Amino acid sequence: xxxRQVAITDVLxxxxxxxxxxxxxxxxxxxxxxxxxxxxxxxxxxxxxVHPEKVPQMADTAEVVGxxxxxxxxxxxxxxxxxxxxxRRALSAGVRHVRLVVSASDGxxxxxxxxxxxxxxxxxxxxxxxxxxxxxxxxxxxxTAFVCPYDGETDPDRTARVAAALAALGAGPLHLADTIGAAxxxxxERTVAAVRRELPGVALGLHLHDTYxxxxxxxxxxxxxxxxxxxxxxxxxxxxxxxxxAAGNIATDDLVNLLxxxxxxxxxxVDRLVGVxxxxxxxxxxxxxxxxxxxKATPARLRAL
Amino acid sequence: xxxRQVAITDVLxxxxxxxxxxxxxxxxxxxxxxxxxxxxxxxxxxxxxVHPEKVPQMADTAEVVGxxxxxxxxxxxxxxxxxxxxxRRALSAGVRHVRLVVSASDGxxxxxxxxxxxxxxxxxxxxxxxxxxxxxxxxxxxxTAFVCPYDGETDPDRTARVAAALAALGAGPLHLADTIGAAxxxxxERTVAAVRRELPGVALGLHLHDTYxxxxxxxxxxxxxxxxxxxxxxxxxxxxxxxxxAAGNIATDDLVNLLxxxxxxxxxxVDRLVGVxxxxxxxxxxxxxxxxxxxKATPARLRAL
Numbered sequence: 165x166x167x168r169q170v171a172i173t174d175v176l177x178x179x180x181x182x183x184x185x186x187x188x189x190x191x192x193x194x195x196x197x198x199x200x201x202x203x204x205x206x207x208x209x210x211x212x213x214v215h216p217e218k219v220p221q222m223a224d225t226a227e228v229v230g231x232x233x234x235x236x237x238x239x240x241x242x243x244x245x246x247x248x249x250x251x252r253r254a255l256s257a258g259v260r261h262v263r264l265v266v267s268a269s270d271g272x273x274x275x276x277x278x279x280x281x282x283x284x285x286x287x288x289x290x291x292x293x294x295x296x297x298x299x300x301x302x303x304x305x306x307x308t309a310f311v312c313p314y315d316g317e318t319d320p321d322r323t324a325r326v327a328a329a330l331a332a333l334g335a336g337p338l339h340l341a342d343t344i345g346a347a348x349x350x351x352x353e354r355t356v357a358a359v360r361r362e363l364p365g366v367a368l369g370l371h372l373h374d375t376y377x378x379x380x381x382x383x384x385x386x387x388x389x390x391x392x393x394x395x396x397x398x399x400x401x402x403x404x405x406x407x408x409x410a411a412g413n414i415a416t417d418d419l420v421n422l423l424x425x426x427x428x429x430x431x432x433x434v435d436r437l438v439g440v441x442x443x444x445x446x447x448x449x450x451x452x453x454x455x456x457x458x459x460k461a462t463p464a465r466l467r468a469l
Numbered sequence: 470x471x472x473r474q475v476a477i478t479d480v481l482x483x484x485x486x487x488x489x490x491x492x493x494x495x496x497x498x499x500x501x502x503x504x505x506x507x508x509x510x511x512x513x514x515x516x517x518x519v520h521p522e523k524v525p526q527m528a529d530t531a532e533v534v535g536x537x538x539x540x541x542x543x544x545x546x547x548x549x550x551x552x553x554x555x556x557r558r559a560l561s562a563g564v565r566h567v568r569l570v571v572s573a574s575d576g577x578x579x580x581x582x583x584x585x586x587x588x589x590x591x592x593x594x595x596x597x598x599x600x601x602x603x604x605x606x607x608x609x610x611x612x613t614a615f616v617c618p619y620d621g622e623t624d625p626d627r628t629a630r631v632a633a634a635l636a637a638l639g640a641g642p643l644h645l646a647d648t649i650g651a652a653x654x655x656x657x658e659r660t661v662a663a664v665r666r667e668l669p670g671v672a673l674g675l676h677l678h679d680t681y682x683x684x685x686x687x688x689x690x691x692x693x694x695x696x697x698x699x700x701x702x703x704x705x706x707x708x709x710x711x712x713x714x715a716a717g718n719i720a721t722d723d724l725v726n727l728l729x730x731x732x733x734x735x736x737x738x739v740d741r742l743v744g745v746x747x748x749x750x751x752x753x754x755x756x757x758x759x760x761x762x763x764x765k766a767t768p769a770r771l772r773a774l
Contacts, residue, residue: 346730348727349689350731351730351731374682374760375760375764376723376726376727376760376764377679377684377685377727377760377761378723378727378730378760379685380685380686381686381688383686384654384689384690411760415682418682418683421681422654422681422683425651425655425656425681426656427655455682455683456682459681
């Protein structure tokens with residue numbers, strides 16, 4: 165297998181911070197986002213246009229995206245949008261890159277979006293139309309694509325039908341999310357196969373959490389399946405407020421390190437990335453979950469091997 | 470891919486404990502070993518016949534193996550042996566299963582065994598002969614099979630030559646060890662391929678550490694390459710006193726959980742295993758490194774999904 169390059173979207177500013185118990189100051193978000201861009205990441209999930217009372221941590225999304233966009237005009241700063249109202253707020257904020265979100269399982273969809281999967285998809289029709297008409301890049305994330313904390317395992321064909329509905333709205337790539345980190349490589353293989361049967365040639369991404377230590381196995385399975393888009397969060401932090409049992413995202417530092425050791429380029433400078441992670445550590449004042457944050461050998465030492 | 474069954478050797482009592490700063494009481498080792506066997510593990514790495522002053526934690530190996538062997542006569546209790554003297558001590562203790570150990574890199578071999586790889590292999594010739602003559606099962610572990618903390622990346626052909634030398638001594642399966650957890654799936658793939666070119670049909674195992682969060686990706690790569698023997702340590706503890714920068718082994722609890730979720734049997738009862746892990750947690754009085762030890766959802770909850 166020869167893989168040359170993998171694209172990573174760091175989701176620290178959105179998924180990473182959304183369940184932090186204390187509000188992260190806007191200036192800190194901007195500093196960290198800038199650090200990530202300086203380290204070579206070209207795509208960030210930078211916020212969400214959701215009700216500020218429902219997810220207060222995301223209330224400053226417009227300011228974060230506006231400031232980072234002015235600092236780094238070539239970067240892609242994604243914001244999550246669930247409905248028409250969110251789309252209009254995104255457009256007002258001058259956003260150029262959006263991720264629509266829908267849960268493949270009804271249980272998580274009701275908790276996260278207040279409607280079952282079919283209802284949430286119906287809402288996304290006018291939402292996508294508004295965004296596409298404005299020339300915005302529209303990608304999509306499928307939450308609970310493999311396992312749901314409420315409904316159990318998600319039928320791969322169900323995830324495939326949701327993917328088809330999103331593709332019909334003009335969204336792509338489509339990012340399959342293991343929202344609670346309970347998928348195994350077997351789940352990844354069969355669900356990716358089902359989505360590709362429904363949508364041959366579709367560009368897919370993986371959004372992985374590491375609750376049970378399976379995230380790196382799942383990421384590598386994705387690589388072997390030809391997936392070249394991955395979400396990850398600096399330091400491995402994050403989680404969903406409506407997904408009981410979820411742990412943090414696969415860590416950007418660990419994923420970059422893994423890929424580089426496997427001879428796959430990411431465009432990211434690990435030393436700079438580790439510097440930003442240390443800033444995050446100072447900000448949060450707790451041990452981060454990434455393996456690299458606890459590794460006894462430094463990445464520089466390892467690379468020198 | 471249909472994989473039915475994978476064999477796990479828990480190495481808690483040897484690799485897990487060998488760098489613990491305080492001596493683990495023999496009675497605790499026996500209780501934990503018994504718990505692992507009761508949980509369904511059939512193979513343990515139970516100790517090492519090394520100089521008691523060099524690795525004091527292993528001084529009670531004869532007693533641990535003798536007691537566990539009497540309690541569970543059908544279990545396979547492996548002890549590490551590096552030389553003739555160790556082999557004679559093993560035979561005196563009534564050991565029936567031995568792992569020879571040699572480092573594929575000279576740097577680690579000198580630090581760990583006091584001789585370069587060639588010298589260590591020469592010592593193993595009479596050692597293996599004594600053991601084979603006594604009817605003992607002789608397997609072998611190849612330390613630093615992928616990366617060495619002193620010499621850098623290990624040439625896959627070098628590891629293959631060491632494997633061939635061990636096979637010539639009648640040892641097998643051969644367990645390839647990522648002693649410092651610095652191998653990526655790419656390293657696993659190319660080294661396994663090199664060994665198989667040298668020794669077609671050889672039974673291989675993987676011994677993985679998780680310093681950089683790559684262990685589950687490496688384990689899954691092994692599964693996909695047809696490897697069916699894995700070492701793991703309960704709670705993810707362990708490390709080598711002569712391998713700076715190493716972190717703990719891949720956790721038995723995480724590996725079993727991963728395999729079960731991928732539909733692969735291990736014969737291990739996860740609930741019982743978690744019970745033994747909790748005993749280990751109490752004994753050591755610190756947070757263990759396995760993901761399952763920190764997972765917010767219990768394995769029972771997960772299996773019910």
